[in-house]
Amino acid sequence: MPARVRTTAVLLAAALCLVAPGTARADTATPAADRAQHLTGVLADGATWIADIPAPGHWNGTLLLFSHGFGPLAAQNAPSAAAHDALLAEGYALAGSSYDPNGSQWALASAERDQFATLDAVTARTGEPRRTLSVGQSMGGLVNAQIARDGAGRVDGALGLCGLVTGGTDLDNYQLDAEYTIARLLLPGERPKLVGFDSPGEAAATADRLTAAVTAAQTTPAGRARIALAAAYLNVPAWAPGKDRPAADDWRGQEEQQYAWLAQGLLSFIEGGRYAMERSVGGNNSANRGVDYAALLAGSPSAPRVRALYRAAGLDLRADLTALTAGASVTADPDAVREAARTSSAGQGLAVPLLDLHTTADQLVPVEQENRFADRVRAAGDSALLRQAYVERQGHCAFTTAETLAAVHAVEHRVETGHWGTAASPAALQRAALDLGLDGAAYVPYRPGELTVGRPDRAAAPAPAARH
Template identity: 35%
Template sequence: MLKSLPTRAVSGLASALAFASSFAATSASAQPASAASPAPAASATAAIPAAVQTTQGALRDGTPYRIDYPERWNGVVLIGLDYASRPPGADATALLAEGYALAGTTRTVTGWAIHRSAANAIETLDLFEAKYGKAKHAVELGQSQGGHTAAVSMQAYPARWAGAVVKCGGLSGSVGQWQAKLDGLFVAKMLIAPQSSLPVTGIAADWQQTALPAWTEALNAAEKTPAGLARIALAARIAQLPEWSDPAKPQPASGDAHARAQGLADSLVRSLLRQAMSSRSEIERLSGGNISSNEGVDYGALLAALDGDGLIASLYREAGLDLADDLARLARAPRLRADPAAKAFVATGVFDGRLAMPVLTLSALGDAISPPASQSFYEGAVGAAGKGALLRQVYTNSAGHCGFTPAETVASVHTLMQRIDSGKWPETNASSMTQAAQATQLGASRFVDYTPPRFQRSYDSCQLLRDLQQAKADPVRLPGQALPACVAPQTAAGR
């Protein structure tokens, strides 16, 4: 039985008070301090939309949901994980004022069971349409884990969605993204504390009291020495983390090797580490094992592909270290093996690229949780499936995870809707996106033309299906969910 609270009419600003991270309020992470990219002014208020009906309740599994329905609905409903979790910023009120309905859930019940979060998005859409009628366009809009969930829901339920804006999502997939994160901590441990009990996988439930403090102490101590900083920088580069992820610091100059190394340390120690403990612990609890592996990984070859500018080699020289010796140590280190049954649990989150609707991704150059390199995997998968015409990817020159300005979010929604309504993408280069952001009158934007590097630790749907077949493990899914397929690469002419 679905439980719901009474529907009530509220002002647009009040109706959005539980507006979640898929329309995140402008935060400190949206304000990089850089001469090249000045901090945008926070936009805390906006014109209040017309009256909005708000419905709140719980889905069948107990997950809270929220629906905001504007008085003059334009026929589009935007749905995302975390919608019902946190207060909004000016992006929410602007979209409500334009007639968009907003709806979604929280992750409090499902957590990293992404296939369940994807199903909850469909259940929320069903509730919305039962109350207000069929939407002209149902669109996913999510960020971070909500962005990953949006991509999973599009793949699992392709007939239900007209499109998606995916912000700072883990688009290298449920396994690939965690292989890269594993690499960062594995390399750091093997070079800084190889005899320690610091966990890379098998993260205990009490990680906040045990694993996280132990890791933080070891890395903080190492970072104070040139040798330790060089090794942390190597680990961060192997994980393809950005050199700038702290919005409180200026963007490092290309010629400032120390600042760049410190930026890599910020990304590993003060961004990735906590997520690598908290999220991996939950994923392992839900899936019953480890979903990522570094078997067969040649870290020397990986570094050669990633350190084209020689930053790591120069840091090693200045610290008086022998890079070849450390790479040899990594080559000798015992590898970590994934559990096929755990991979089966996250199977719906491995992307095959077979888009059935237009998708716009929005990513920050300085995001250490969803690094820009991970976006290139998604682009490659979509292109190989012959669906490249349906995808556009845009970037902001900003630091921090998901710290987008209201103008950047709303401009992204507008751009996707132009593609849905007309069947043709508008220009999505930085200049055009900046113009679209300016048209919102919601403040500054930081769009930049950018091509991400190749994601080195990819894990595609063909690998997934081979691994599960060999292990005789059935992929986990809910009724009605499509599974990823092994797709033969298509030529451009087949798009």
């Protein structure tokens, strides 16, 4: 297997936590009515669904409807195998779908619809649960936010895990800024294709070329400064797995850890994701024509690091920013932008309480997305329904089982009592997680910075009509 393919496979399986605790099977239920049941089925669009129902007398009455992340379109009903087993042991019923298997892995065109259809199919077999909570991870966190917006009367509360809550167009725009910066500054004279991929092979070729450019640039002070600039636009954290967090003024150490993320195949995953999203929305939904790259950097929390590394390298930062602004020429397909707004955005309102969890150093879905999402919810007048909590750890969706269960319990508290109280505070979540005696917890007080994206927040418009 080529090195690039191996790296991408590792990133898919490990960083995105896409291993399903169960996959759809031919059987429809275990035969004995007094045992736990494993149910399966197929929806009208070909999506499969699975459900695990505790044995009678052991079900606590709550059904968790799980929305999985970007990757293979296989039915999943929990964020990990360990969480699956722990939640079942506590008496929760678990259900989830694959989404439509005939489309793109960026399955936002069908995911919310398929999740509601799964809920209907499961409850037709089990009867109405006492309570239904939506849970979503990564791309499924965006699905989860849509369900929290549209699911009045269907779900009672929601838990988002490392959710891509600002949606598809914000994601593609800030990723484009980083890719363009690498291409323009580290590959002068070349014009690698950055958008409008016709095949996965085209996306992979661009990822390989950009990754090679970053690897070569890391060997010089000038290259490292320009990598830091691209990483600022990509919102890459300066804390990588297996490493100690650099000191606040250790600019070189911070850049080295950002480079570590990029060297692990991050660009391969990004370009593959772009191909999938373009396939889903019918074209390129991102643009950089008219972006002022100096203003974009000025608003980034990473700006001090970039300026310091440029000074140390003796580089003219203003000249690079001027060149970036002058050369920005990518335009979006208006129809693709509209389709992404229809299917792949959230935050325009909440119908039920939502608790969002995020690690503080997430390389795939930057924690800063939570800030922009909260602004949208606030603009819709629904801040009282939203709580956000943070775990001090490196990695995407890198939650312990204890952290996940404590968050589920906090959402249940909000649904039962009608108020959050302190249940979703860092201290309360940390105590609750540690009291479970499982695999530890690292909830901390934290406030993310602004997302570096530099475009008007058009997704803050009124919510699209519900699609169920």
